Amino acid sequence: MKSALVFQTDFGLADGAVSAMYGVAHGVDCDLRIFNLTHDIPQYNIWEASYRLIQTVTYWASGTVFVSVVDPGVGTDRKSIVAKTITGQYIVTPDNGTLTHVKRMCGIVEAREIDENINRLPNSGASYTFHGRDVYAYTGARLAAGVIDFEGVGPKINVEDIVELPTVEPAKDGEAVTGTIDVLDVRFGSLWTNIGRELFMNSGINYGDRVEVSIKNDTREVYRNIMVFATSFAEVHVGETLVYVNSLDCLAVAINQGSFSKAYNIQTGTNWRISIRKAPRIIYE
Known part of the structure; x- marks a missing residue:
């Protein structure tokens, strides 16, 4: 059975960016069930993206694939990764602090860096500014549809190395x-x-x-x-x-x-x- 695919971005719905991500996902498998977490994250606000994930992720079934794109560093050397939570969900996202709350409050058991030689929308290699469509939506859809398994995302990375934003303990x-x-x-x-x-x-x-x-x-x-x-x-x-x-x-x-x-x-x-x-x-x- 195919897994649910859940999108979160700071793109808003005023233009075609989110629709393009839907299109890429349905191009992978037209039977995928796609849902929105939110597309109203304040622009560039990685902290809020992290918080909205922990507010939601654990209530979805094991195997659900989340794609979270709040990516002010798009086109830089920040990693693109997929993390697997203790409760079995997958999160496809830039490694820029978006996983802070999930890592601290839920737990991540394994993470892999996306191999863009395999998991990138065909003929999109000249674009460096829309990884949400070309890398994250495409990889997330392939994982949710069962085209690839978790090992097919790319090489393992140390969970301890996943970027975290500064926090203050109560x-x-x-x-x-x-x-x-x-x-x-x-x-x-x-x-x-x-x-x-x-x-x-x-x-x-x-x-x-x-x-x-x-x-x-x-x-x-x-x-x-x-x-x-x-x-x-x-x-x-x-x-x-x-x-x-x-x-x-x-x-x-x-x-x-x-x-x-x-x-x-x-x-x-x-x-x-x-x-x-x-x-x-x-x-x-």
């Missing part, structure tokens, strides 16, 4: 738990952190407790306030803030039916640090 810091704001819940503007639920709740905080949230951009504090640690948005009024556990079992900060990111002009990345602790008691004399 930690317990006195009474607080600290971490980074990794990504936004795009449609709703919630802040998704890298602080795991278990680490947070081991600090003695339970659902229903009030917590103090501090957010810094580098060393400048841009937000500090007290809110509830809730199981769902329904536990606070519309317009109120809350801390909750997101779909990746990590903490997130939100405004019920509002965008926290827009309201406080907060973005993502390792320079955006967040600290959460049980709210101090205020005694009035």
Whole structure:
């Protein structure tokens, strides 16, 4: 049985780039089942491409082939690779940090560099700027259709050598738990952190407790306030803030039916640090 083929890019859908990738894949096998993860990754944003993969990959069946193309270094000497996850999915991508979260949070058991002498769209050798079509979609389709097996991708590379983007580990810091704001819940503007639920709740905080949230951009504090640690948005009024556990079992900060990111002009990345602790008691004399 053929495997599913899932595409992710920063190309958008305003022109024919994604359609060309579909065409190449169907040229390999017209019966392939092709799906979209997203084509709305912000341009050149490798970090977000990495995060969207870990948000999705493990929910697909073993053997599913992902093609992720966010490739500001296209045409350079960066490698083109296929990685196999612990849970059996394959990811076809430039080796530029796109596999950071999958490597750290899921695990990669094997990786191979794409041999472009075999796995490149015929008669495309003069093009150096659309590897998404000529190399990644073509190789991904051949792998999903069973034209090649994993060994047919190319030579093995060391998993340890796969490029990773810099990360900051969440930690317990006195009474607080600290971490980074990794990504936004795009449609709703919630802040998704890298602080795991278990680490947070081991600090003695339970659902229903009030917590103090501090957010810094580098060393400048841009937000500090007290809110509830809730199981769902329904536990606070519309317009109120809350801390909750997101779909990746990590903490997130939100405004019920509002965008926290827009309201406080907060973005993502390792320079955006967040600290959460049980709210101090205020005694009035």
